[in-house]
Amino acid sequence: MAMKVQFWGVRGSIASFNPQQSRVGGNTACVEVQSQGVRLILDAGTGIRALGDQMAQEPHPRATLLFSHLHWDHVQGFPFFRPAYLPSAELTLIGPEPLGARGLRATLERQMSPPNFPVPLGAMRAKLAFEAARPGQAIELGPFRVTPFALPHPQDCLGYRIEADGAVFVFATDVELSAAGLTPEISRAIERADLLALDAQYTPEEYAGHSGPSKKGWGHSTMMDAAQVASALNVRRLLLFHHDPSRDDAQVDAMVAEAQRVFPATEAAREGEAVELDNLTLRCA
Numbered sequence: 001m002a003m004k005v006q007f008w009g010v011r012g013s014i015a016s017f018n019p020q021q022s023r024v025g026g027n028t029a030c031v032e033v034q035s036q037g038v039r040l041i042l043d044a045g046t047g048i049r050a051l052g053d054q055m056a057q058e059p060h061p062r063a064t065l066l067f068s069h070l071h072w073d074h075v076q077g078f079p080f081f082r083p084a085y086l087p088s089a090e091l092t093l094i095g096p097e098p099l100g101a102r103g104l105r106a107t108l109e110r111q112m113s114p115p116n117f118p119v120p121l122g123a124m125r126a127k128l129a130f131e132a133a134r135p136g137q138a139i140e141l142g143p144f145r146v147t148p149f150a151l152p153h154p155q156d157c158l159g160y161r162i163e164a165d166g167a168v169f170v171f172a173t174d175v176e177l178s179a180a181g182l183t184p185e186i187s188r189a190i191e192r193a194d195l196l197a198l199d200a201q202y203t204p205e206e207y208a209g210h211s212g213p214s215k216k217g218w219g220h221s222t223m224m225d226a227a228q229v230a231s232a233l234n235v236r237r238l239l240l241f242h243h244d245p246s247r248d249d250a251q252v253d254a255m256v257a258e259a260q261r262v263f264p265a266t267e268a269a270r271e272g273e274a275v276e277l278d279n280l281t282l283r284c285a
């Protein structure tokens with residue numbers, strides 16, 4: 001039995017689609033993690049809609065939703081998450097401190113309020129429980145041990161180290177990180193992960209401002225920083241995540257190829273891709 005990680009949305013900032021993006025996908029952040037019949041969902045970007053349509057076929061849809069932060073590309077899919085409207089569904093929603101449980105609920109209520117949206121959160125008939133995640137405080141969820149950790153990003157963000165079945169998956173989206181700037185807390189959270197999904201929105205040229213405004217302080221990493229972090233922290237496989245909405249498949253391929261020069265076990269996270277983790281192998285479906 002191995003933990004399985006499935007990507008439903010890998011795009012950053014805003015959903016995007018054109019035919020040149022069809023291999024990587026255009027939906028915003030949503031990742032499903034399963035082990036022993038227990039399901040976690042990381043973020044509720046637009047990718048959560050298709051996951052919800054599949055879950056709605058189950059007699060009793062259940063999941064724990066862990067939010068990294070509440071920027072719109074991480075919450076915008078929630079009003080279209082069908083299980084939330086089903087009385088048979090049970091959902092636990094975990095909001096990052098300092099917003100916590102109440103802040104998460106209030107934010108989701110606001111985005112479902114007139115004039116932005118016609119259906120209120122109160123119309124959701126699932127059993128909804130709201131809880132909080134605090135950096136450094138591990139949460140036990142069935143077979144999972146989930147440890148949140150703080151990431152530098154405007155309005156803050158949480159990464160999640162997820163351990164189950166003898167394997168480790170680390171989800172670290174929306175973070176401006178470099179190997180030189182690693183704190184002991186972030187290093188501990190990422191080191192020796194079997195699979196690391198890490199923000200790699202920009203190229204070093206974009207970050208430095210060689211094409212358009214400098215992206216310093218915008219809260220996102222380059223693919224070269226991601227590769228250096230993965231290498232420094234003895235990660236087994238790196239998936240570049242939070243692809244820029246303007247990026248087409250060929251450009252993502254080029255970024256992967258450059259990152260592989262620093263960290264050979266680098267790929268791009270792709271919508272629809274599933275990765276099985278066990279002690280020995282990672283399999284991409």
Ligand SMILES: [Zn+2]
Nearest residue numbers: 012013073174
């Ligand atoms: Zn984002």
Ligand SMILES: [Zn+2]
Nearest residue numbers: 069071153174
């Ligand atoms: Zn963000």
